[in-house]
Amino acid sequence: MAISSEPQKTETTFLWNGMAITARPADKVAAALWRAGITTIARSRKLHRPLGWGGVYTTGVLARVDGRPNVRLDQITVQNGLRVEAQNVWPSARFDLLRLAQLLPSKAVYGGFEHGAWMPKSGLAYRLAERVMANLAGVAAPADAALAPHALPGQRVNVDCLVIGGGPSGIAEANRRKELGESVALVTRGDKLARFARSMGEPVEPLHEGIRLFEGMELFGAYRGGAIMVGAPHDHRKAAVVFEPRSAVLATGRRSIPPLVKGSQLPGVMDAHSALQLAIVHGVAPGNRVAVVGTGAQDAVAARLAAVGVRVVHKGRTEDLIEIQGRSRVTAIRANEGIACDALIHAGPWRSDPSLGFQTSGEGLFQVEAHPLPQSMSVAGGAAVPNEPIRARKNLHPDTLICPCMDVTAGELYCHIGEGETDPEVLKRLTSCGMGTCQGFPCWEHMLAMLASRIGVEPDSFARPTHRPPRRAITVAQAAGLAGLVEPDR
Amino acid sequence: MTKTLPKRAAVVIIGGGIQGLSVAFNLFEQGQRDILVLDAGYFQGGASGRNGTLIRPGFASVAWTELFVLTVREWKSWSKRLGENIMFTQRGYSVISEQEKSEAMLLEGLKVQQSLGVRSRMLTRREIDDLLPAINKSRVRAVQHQIDGGVAPHHAVMKGLLAFCHRNQVDVRYRTRITGLERTTSRVTAVLVGEHRIEADCIVACAGPNNPDIAALAGVALNGFGMRIEAMALEPTRPLIKPAIALIDSLAYFHQTSRGEVVGGTEVPERPRMSLKVDLPVMANMAKVYLDMFPQLGEVRILRHWAGQLHASSDFAPLLGEHPQLKDFWFSAGWSYGFAGAPAAGKLLAEAITKGRIDHRMQPFSLDRFEKTGPIVEGGIVLA
Numbered sequence: 001m002a003i004s005s006e007p008q009k010t011e012t013t014f015l016w017n018g019m020a021i022t023a024r025p026a027d028k029v030a031a032a033l034w035r036a037g038i039t040t041i042a043r044s045r046k047l048h049r050p051l052g053w054g055g056v057y058t059t060g061v062l063a064r065v066d067g068r069p070n071v072r073l074d075q076i077t078v079q080n081g082l083r084v085e086a087q088n089v090w091p092s093a094r095f096d097l098l099r100l101a102q103l104l105p106s107k108a109v110y111g112g113f114e115h116g117a118w119m120p121k122s123g124l125a126y127r128l129a130e131r132v133m134a135n136l137a138g139v140a141a142p143a144d145a146a147l148a149p150h151a152l153p154g155q156r157v158n159v160d161c162l163v164i165g166g167g168p169s170g171i172a173e174a175n176r177r178k179e180l181g182e183s184v185a186l187v188t189r190g191d192k193l194a195r196f197a198r199s200m201g202e203p204v205e206p207l208h209e210g211i212r213l214f215e216g217m218e219l220f221g222a223y224r225g226g227a228i229m230v231g232a233p234h235d236h237r238k239a240a241v242v243f244e245p246r247s248a249v250l251a252t253g254r255r256s257i258p259p260l261v262k263g264s265q266l267p268g269v270m271d272a273h274s275a276l277q278l279a280i281v282h283g284v285a286p287g288n289r290v291a292v293v294g295t296g297a298q299d300a301v302a303a304r305l306a307a308v309g310v311r312v313v314h315k316g317r318t319e320d321l322i323e324i325q326g327r328s329r330v331t332a333i334r335a336n337e338g339i340a341c342d343a344l345i346h347a348g349p350w351r352s353d354p355s356l357g358f359q360t361s362g363e364g365l366f367q368v369e370a371h372p373l374p375q376s377m378s379v380a381g382g383a384a385v386p387n388e389p390i391r392a393r394k395n396l397h398p399d400t401l402i403c404p405c406m407d408v409t410a411g412e413l414y415c416h417i418g419e420g421e422t423d424p425e426v427l428k429r430l431t432s433c434g435m436g437t438c439q440g441f442p443c444w445e446h447m448l449a450m451l452a453s454r455i456g457v458e459p460d461s462f463a464r465p466t467h468r469p470p471r472r473a474i475t476v477a478q479a480a481g482l483a484g485l486v487e488p489d490r
Numbered sequence: 491m492t493k494t495l496p497k498r499a500a501v502v503i504i505g506g507g508i509q510g511l512s513v514a515f516n517l518f519e520q521g522q523r524d525i526l527v528l529d530a531g532y533f534q535g536g537a538s539g540r541n542g543t544l545i546r547p548g549f550a551s552v553a554w555t556e557l558f559v560l561t562v563r564e565w566k567s568w569s570k571r572l573g574e575n576i577m578f579t580q581r582g583y584s585v586i587s588e589q590e591k592s593e594a595m596l597l598e599g600l601k602v603q604q605s606l607g608v609r610s611r612m613l614t615r616r617e618i619d620d621l622l623p624a625i626n627k628s629r630v631r632a633v634q635h636q637i638d639g640g641v642a643p644h645h646a647v648m649k650g651l652l653a654f655c656h657r658n659q660v661d662v663r664y665r666t667r668i669t670g671l672e673r674t675t676s677r678v679t680a681v682l683v684g685e686h687r688i689e690a691d692c693i694v695a696c697a698g699p700n701n702p703d704i705a706a707l708a709g710v711a712l713n714g715f716g717m718r719i720e721a722m723a724l725e726p727t728r729p730l731i732k733p734a735i736a737l738i739d740s741l742a743y744f745h746q747t748s749r750g751e752v753v754g755g756t757e758v759p760e761r762p763r764m765s766l767k768v769d770l771p772v773m774a775n776m777a778k779v780y781l782d783m784f785p786q787l788g789e790v791r792i793l794r795h796w797a798g799q800l801h802a803s804s805d806f807a808p809l810l811g812e813h814p815q816l817k818d819f820w821f822s823a824g825w826s827y828g829f830a831g832a833p834a835a836g837k838l839l840a841e842a843i844t845k846g847r848i849d850h851r852m853q854p855f856s857l858d859r860f861e862k863t864g865p866i867v868e869g870g871i872v873l874a
Binding site for chain 2: 113120127135139140365473476
């Protein structure tokens with residue numbers, strides 16, 4: 001689809017903070033908002049920094065939808081009358097006093113809600129302060145009581161082979177196993193197979209008939225060494241699935257990690273996957289002047305964007321980027337020179353999400369560490385390619401956000417590192433870095449890279465903090481539907 | 491860990507979790523110096539960083555209630571004494587029964603609690619509405635509410651304890667694993683860290699699930715075994731649940747943290763198991779409890795699910811005191827409510843070590859109770 005703002009024949013109207021927004025029927029809500037010029041969707045927890053649709057950081061797309069808190073707007077399709085509201089605002093989205101917190105220096109929230117440095121110590125005064133804090137830290141109001149959800153009875157699926165990832169390598173591996181006569185299931189978080197490859201214009205082979213396809217599903221958990229794997233649909237009305245695969249293929253691909261510079265959380269900074277979805281599937285330009293950086297793929301991504309009418313003003317290497325500037329969205333980047341732009345697309349460094357492999361093989365009593373995968377599990381495609389290094393300067397700007405969910409900055413981590421604390425597990429517990437929406441990917445990639453650079457060691461020399469399921473992939477009602485489905489491991 | 495270990499310490503504490511640091515802090519307050527704390531893992535890596543953080547004074551037995559009345563009193567003074575905000579909040583603790591039999595148990599416990607001065611009572615239907623507006627009232631049979639109960643976030647508590655130790659030259663070393671213990675026929679004399687020997691006047695084991703292994707290093711037995719339990723956290727929302735909650739029929743406990751996450755756990759098979767891996771049924775069962783009791787949680791997403799380990803004694807009550815076969819070898823072990831109980835345990839053990847006085851509230855939990863007086867009978871614990 002080429003970029004155009006022409007009205008369509010059929011249109012859908014939904015509400016954003018009470019304001020009617022016109023959308024195309026197949027739009028994701030986040031894309032429809034972008035088309036309407038609304039780029040700030042959420043605000044960070046403590047400093048209320050503006051956040052938007054960035055791809056790998058999902059905090060920026062969380063909003064309240066029809067009374068349900070923390071719904072990912074990049075996953076739901078518009079419907080007439082859908083009520084979408086910004087969270088973390090008070091008293092209202094239009095007149096939001098909490099936004100004043102942006103004026104505070106980052107230093108003011110070091111420790112923040114987690115350690116109560118600036119809270120009264122005595123009983124009653126603390127309890128009053130705690131009440132205020134709980135309202136601020138909670139970000140989203142609880143779900144509307146009228147929704148009255150029920151447990152969604154889950155199902156068990158027994159297959160010879162479970163392929164996780166619906167990109168070209170996942171499809172190829174699923175087809176190959178099918179040809180060998182195996183029963184095969186394929187799970188993809190996309191609502192279509194091979195979204196990224198298609199948007200890059202690459203050929204995609206069709207999936208063989210007879211392969212059970214689970215689209216729009218996040219496979220979040222690997223239990224009992226991978227003998228049980230669990231996925232939940234993004235759609236909160238559909239039940240979760242317990243897979244009992246005899247073998248599994250991790251074809252989970254790679255994600256572009258945001259640049260490790262100040263401003264990387266600003267609305268307008270997007271990973272290549274999301275930018276191509278926005279431009280090519282939804283026909284919305286990520287910006288009027290777009291910069292593309294990467295570790296080699298920037299030219300190809302820029303060319304695809306330009307082909308649908310996006311104005312690309314800069315192509316460069318991620319490692320040359322020094323800072324991303326802007327207040328409520330990107331206004332410029334500083335690389336070897338200053339470049340005025342309103343969007344920055346990053347295509348690398350590419351790294352694979354370690355969670356499922358870690359969950360499968362992680363062992364240890366004093367430190368859980370990943371080990372080689374069992375023979376029943378293999379890795380295919382991008383996930384099997386070595387991770388690209390993240391280049392971290394030794395002295396990052398202290399306001400560089402490492403964990404946008406928890407407002408953890410480089411400056412806060414430097415404080416602890418300066419006091420001699422260099423254990424990633426402990427840094428995580430002291431700052432809550434990686435304990436928010438993303439549950440450690442990508443922010444531990446950043447934390448480990450900046451820690452390694454600060455103290456002069458290799459990032460791989462650290463044990464990673466433990467990757468845990470289910471990373472907000474499943475609702476309580478979906479999980480409740482799995483009760484009794486699997487016997488406890490006795 | 492570049493600083494070399496000392497060759498001698500007056501007191502060596504094995505385990506730098508809340509038990510070990512509470513013993514260290516109380517010993518220091520009571521005048522003891524030259525304290526060394528050694529831990530095989532990382533700061534908050536054990537149960538002290540994985541627990542549900544709930545604190546309550548009242549149980550169903552005299553022994554438990556007396557110990558936990560003391561612990562609540564200690565919790566109230568910790569922020570001041572440590573000089574750090576540990577964020578203890580007495581927002582109340584509700585023990586909820588869903589069945590007739592458990593209601594009777596709550597009423598029995600209430601008598602014990604009230605006789606020991608615990609401010610607890612059964613709530614009226616009206617009070618339940620006021621205190622727990624979001625609860626599914628059709629599931630609630632009775633609520634025993636303990637006004638002085640509450641929670642303290644473990645990261646704030648542990649940070650406060652460690653900061654106190656650092657300020658006062660209490661030497662705390664993480665990632666430092668004990669490989670041996672030296673003894674004579676009657677007492678322990680030193681700990682070994684690989685080739686390095688540290689002579690000690692007194693050794694206190696506070697090693698959670700590893701306590702039986704520590705005892706074995708000295709060639710003595712210790713009741714109980716290490717077992718895995720699990721907990722999970724929901725994505726934060728603004729306040730929905732005010733007090734801390736224990737469900738004695740569903741065997742679950744949870745509370746909403748001051749930063750919005752609902753954190754809790756439910757029953758796991760009680761058997762020896764040393765592992766930090768989680769299993770699916772606990773997440774599913776816990777979710778079902780949430781959905782049944784607080785339907786508004788149904789649309790909330792589950793952030794993370796983790797496992798931790800504790801040292802389960804035969805009666806699930808703590809083992810506090812000196813080992814009957816070895817002098818100067820002390821234990822704060824066998825804990826299943828260890829986070830809540832640590833302030834009392836630290837205080838009483840420190841008194842016993844420095845003054846040689848065994849407090850009457852510690853006495854029932856002695857290590858040799860199984861042979862002498864029998865196990866402690868306590869029906870009010872939810873081991874989850």
